[in-house]
Amino acid sequence: MKTQYYTASSLDGFIATEDDSLEWLFPLTDLNESSYPEFIAQVGAIAMGSTTYQWILAHADEMVAETGSPWPYQQPTWVFTTRSLPALKEADIRFVKGDVKIIHQAMQRAAGSKNIWVVGGGDLAGQFYDAGLLNELIVQVGSVTLGKGKPVLPREIVQPPLSLTSVRQMGQGMVELRYDVSYN
Ligand SMILES: NC(=O)c1ccc[n+]([C@@H]2O[C@H](COP(=O)([O-])OP(=O)(O)OC[C@H]3O[C@@H](n4cnc5c(N)ncnc54)[C@H](OP(=O)(O)O)[C@@H]3O)[C@@H](O)[C@H]2O)c1
Numbered sequence: 001m002k003t004q005y006y007t008a009s010s011l012d013g014f015i016a017t018e019d020d021s022l023e024w025l026f027p028l029t030d031l032n033e034s035s036y037p038e039f040i041a042q043v044g045a046i047a048m049g050s051t052t053y054q055w056i057l058a059h060a061d062e063m064v065a066e067t068g069s070p071w072p073y074q075q076p077t078w079v080f081t082t083r084s085l086p087a088l089k090e091a092d093i094r095f096v097k098g099d100v101k102i103i104h105q106a107m108q109r110a111a112g113s114k115n116i117w118v119v120g121g122g123d124l125a126g127q128f129y130d131a132g133l134l135n136e137l138i139v140q141v142g143s144v145t146l147g148k149g150k151p152v153l154p155r156e157i158v159q160p161p162l163s164l165t166s167v168r169q170m171g172q173g174m175v176e177l178r179y180d181v182s183y184n
Pocket residue numbers: 006007008009014015016019020021022025048049050051052053055056080081082083096097098099100119120121122123124127150151
């Protein structure tokens with residue numbers, strides 16, 4: 001069982017624009033090349049921050065058109081927020097706040113032998129890293145630069161460095177990089 005941060009980033013390290021747009025990302029994605037189906041099949045629990053959750057809520061119509069449901073995940077999901085946010089009746093969601101370490105224990109129990117997916121954003125993934133809980137980073141790096149935006153992982157990870165385990169080209173728009181995370 002691993003805790004994984006699986007995300008897509010621009011070449012200059014942003015997962016969304018400053019105003020949370022992902023319009024730059026969709027033209028780069030080639031569904032025939034995507035690792036997502038095999039990745040999500042091994043996920044047993046999901047964590048996301050409130051901005052990511054609200055992005056999904058704001059794009060409910062597109063979700064329905066693509067998947068038939070406004071909520072794209074089958075797995076139980078922990079949404080991190082200090083606010084009171086609307087729930088979605090189709091989704092298996094818990095709203096949580098505070099120390100990721102405690103919440104991670106509940107996620108582990110739910111995930112069983114499957115993996116935990118930290119969807120984002122970058123600081124939430126960083127909180128899992130800070131707690132020594134992040135095992136793997138999987139980033140699809142798109143062939144675009146944004147100049148500014150929401151950072152992929154706003155942490156200094158230098159010693160020990162991440163350990164690159166795989167590189168996979170996905171068409172001309174993306175390269176997927178996989179890294180193992182280790183701690184001193
Ligand atoms: N490119 C991709 O593949 C990809 C993947 C994921 C997300 N995204 C996008 O990237 C953007 C991410 O936005 P973001 O960086 O602002 O991050 P985010 O993690 O989605 O949301 C950050 C918010 O989560 C809440 N939060 C975080 N940690 C918490 C904790 N420990 N306890 C309680 N609340 C906590 C806080 O909001 P409150 O004010 O609610 O307390 C915080 O402001 C979104 O637009 C999303 O759609 C892109």
